[in-house]
Amino acid sequence: MGRxxxxxxxxxxxxxxxxxxxxxxxxxxxKRGTGGNWIALPHxxxxxxxxxxxxxxxxxxxxxxxxHGGFSEEEDTIICSLYGSIGSRWSIIAAQLPGRTDNxxxxxxxxxxxxxxxxxxKDHQQTRxxxxxxxxxxxxxxxxxxxxxTTPTSSTSLANPVSYHMTTDPSNYASLDAGMVxxxxxxxxxxxxxxxxxxxxxxxxxTAHGFGNIHDDREAFREMSDYACLTxxxxxLNEGSDSSTNISCGISSTSQVISPAxxxxxxxSQMFPSINLDFSQGSMYTECCTVxxxxxxxxxxxxxxxxxxxxxxxxxxxxxxxxxxxxxxxxQSAWMNGLNNPGDxxxxxxxxPTFNPTFNQLELNEFLYNCTGSSSNSVQIIKEEISDYTxxxxxxxxxxxxxxxxCPNYSYNILPASEGVAGSQAMCQEGIIF
DNA sequence: AACCCCTTCAACCGCATTCAC
DNA sequence: GGTGAATGCGGTTGAAGGGGT
Numbered sequence: 474m475g476r477x478x479x480x481x482x483x484x485x486x487x488x489x490x491x492x493x494x495x496x497x498x499x500x501x502x503x504k505r506g507t508g509g510n511w512i513a514l515p516h517x518x519x520x521x522x523x524x525x526x527x528x529x530x531x532x533x534x535x536x537x538x539x540x541h542g543g544f545s546e547e548e549d550t551i552i553c554s555l556y557g558s559i560g561s562r563w564s565i566i567a568a569q570l571p572g573r574t575d576n577x578x579x580x581x582x583x584x585x586x587x588x589x590x591x592x593x594x595k596d597h598q599q600t601r602x603x604x605x606x607x608x609x610x611x612x613x614x615x616x617x618x619x620x621x622x623t624t625p626t627s628s629t630s631l632a633n634p635v636s637y638h639m640t641t642d643p644s645n646y647a648s649l650d651a652g653m654v655x656x657x658x659x660x661x662x663x664x665x666x667x668x669x670x671x672x673x674x675x676x677x678x679x680t681a682h683g684f685g686n687i688h689d690d691r692e693a694f695r696e697m698s699d700y701a702c703l704t705x706x707x708x709x710l711n712e713g714s715d716s717s718t719n720i721s722c723g724i725s726s727t728s729q730v731i732s733p734a735x736x737x738x739x740x741x742s743q744m745f746p747s748i749n750l751d752f753s754q755g756s757m758y759t760e761c762c763t764v765x766x767x768x769x770x771x772x773x774x775x776x777x778x779x780x781x782x783x784x785x786x787x788x789x790x791x792x793x794x795x796x797x798x799x800x801x802x803x804x805q806s807a808w809m810n811g812l813n814n815p816g817d818x819x820x821x822x823x824x825x826p827t828f829n830p831t832f833n834q835l836e837l838n839e840f841l842y843n844c845t846g847s848s849s850n851s852v853q854i855i856k857e858e859i860s861d862y863t864x865x866x867x868x869x870x871x872x873x874x875x876x877x878x879x880c881p882n883y884s885y886n887i888l889p890a891s892e893g894v895a896g897s898q899a900m901c902q903e904g905i906i907f
Numbered sequence: 908a909a910c911c912c913c914t915t916c917a918a919c920c921g922c923a924t925t926c927a928c
Numbered sequence: 929g930g931t932g933a934a935t936g937c938g939g940t941t942g943a944a945g946g947g948g949t
Contacts, residue, residue, distance in 0.1 A: 489917070489943080512934065528935080529918070541916095564937060579938070580916050 486521045490530055494520060498527055499535045533574045540572035544581055552578060552586060 490498075501518035508514065512524035520527065533539075544552075548570055555566045561582075563575035570578065 487919080510934075523919090525920095525935085526918075533917075561938065575937075576917075583939095584915055 484521065485515075485523045485526070487523075487526070490522075490534075494522065495530070495535060498522075498530060502531055502535075529576075533576045538572050539574065541577065548573070549586060549589075552582060556582060556586075 486494075497518055497520055501514070505517075507528075508517070510524075511528045514520075514524055515522045515527050518527075522530075551569055552566055555562075555569065561579070563579045563582075567573050567575040567578050
């Protein structure tokens with residue numbers, strides 16, 4: 474037995490929307506919103522349409538700020554890049570292009586871009602016969618094309634082009650990690666960087682991660698990879714954007730490096746060109762990244778990281794964007810006192826997923842080296858000695874939902890599982906759209 | 908002018924996921 | 929935790945329009 478229809482098809486109008494229907498729907502939505510129920514909306518608005526049809530009409534055509542046609546070269550590049558890496562996940566691709574809908578991009582790709590890329594599909598019938606192999610070819614071509622197109626030689630190109638690798642099978646991560654490392658090393662001076670992505674919606678609910686050192690947490694890694702992708706894309710999209718956009722650049726001079734031995738401001742010379750996305754203007758987000766390093770690389774302490782939980786570990790440090798002095802001191806104090814849970818000292822905290830993906834360690838090494846390598850901090854990092862790290866969320870405000878571990882070229886945002894699916898979705902979508 | 912073929916894109920369909928109870 | 933409803937998504941369809949013959 475098939476699925477029950479979402480509406481009474483005999484009594485709903487189908488086909489193209491009339492200007493009158495558009496006006497009714499637009500007027501209703503602008504005045505009252507969806508009311509959280511698309512199915513009931515047409516009846517309330519006085520439309521003889523299926524709720525799904527109303528939703529589609531609004532999202533793809535009527536809602537404000539929709540752009541139709543006239544795709545720019547830059548948009549082409551982004552679409553090609555993403556298609557080459559993640560395939561036909563149109564909603565995600567659309568999220569990188571403000572004003573564009575997934576339907577628009579899908580149509581644009583299928584009718585123009587694909588052919589433009591291949592340059593050999595002039596025959597419609599031939600296009601229809603595209604086999605899976607040919608489709609793969611298109612994707613490979615798209616990736617290659619965008620790699621060439623985004624080398625930072627022109628003023629309009631992107632400074633940190635990213636290529637993506639995807640696996641559909643999480644069990645492949647172990648082998649992929651090794652591959653990613655060698656590739657990343659190989660291209661360490663190349664403008665083309667690599668991020669490991671996976672074939673799961675970045676909006677999907679995350680597995681709950683407990684507080685503490687959970688080594689090799691694949692779920693956390695996967696989640697992080699997704700947000701890394703998204704954030705990197707946002708960085709690319711917004712590079713050179715003016716100050717009116719809702720983005721702040723880098724860890725500011727008010728950021729602090731906190732270790733059990735010290736709390737010290739990051740000097741301007743230590744600032745690095747990452748971009749932290751401030752999802753909610755005016756709200757108080759705390760960005761922090763804790764990093765555990767081998768004890769012998771620190772001059773402050775001498776303990777073995779392998780036996781230490783994340784925040785009682787003395788051989789860790791925290792990058793915390795703009796904490797108040799009391800926050801920083803309280804945190805440090807709690808830390809020094811060996812509390813596993815900084816919340817015990819009056820600080821609330823988010824989930825602390827920890828993981829040890831080798832690939833990202835490379836990135837982190839770079840980050841730490843650039844951040845602290847020439848600093849006068851008591852924390853001294855030797856590039857090759859980082860053994861473990863933790864990305865976490867800290868803060869004393871319920872709005873603090875974001876984790877950012879900033880790297881020279883990337884900014885990672887991880888939404889904590891504790892915020893629930895809805896919160897994660899809202900944050901993610903808000904961040905993508907702005 | 909009539910016909911055919913091709914392109915475009917709005918709209919639909921069905922499935923998967925998420926939500927609410 | 930189970931279940932049905934709602935929503936989101938990607939593939940597909942088909943009407944409309946343009947261009948060629």
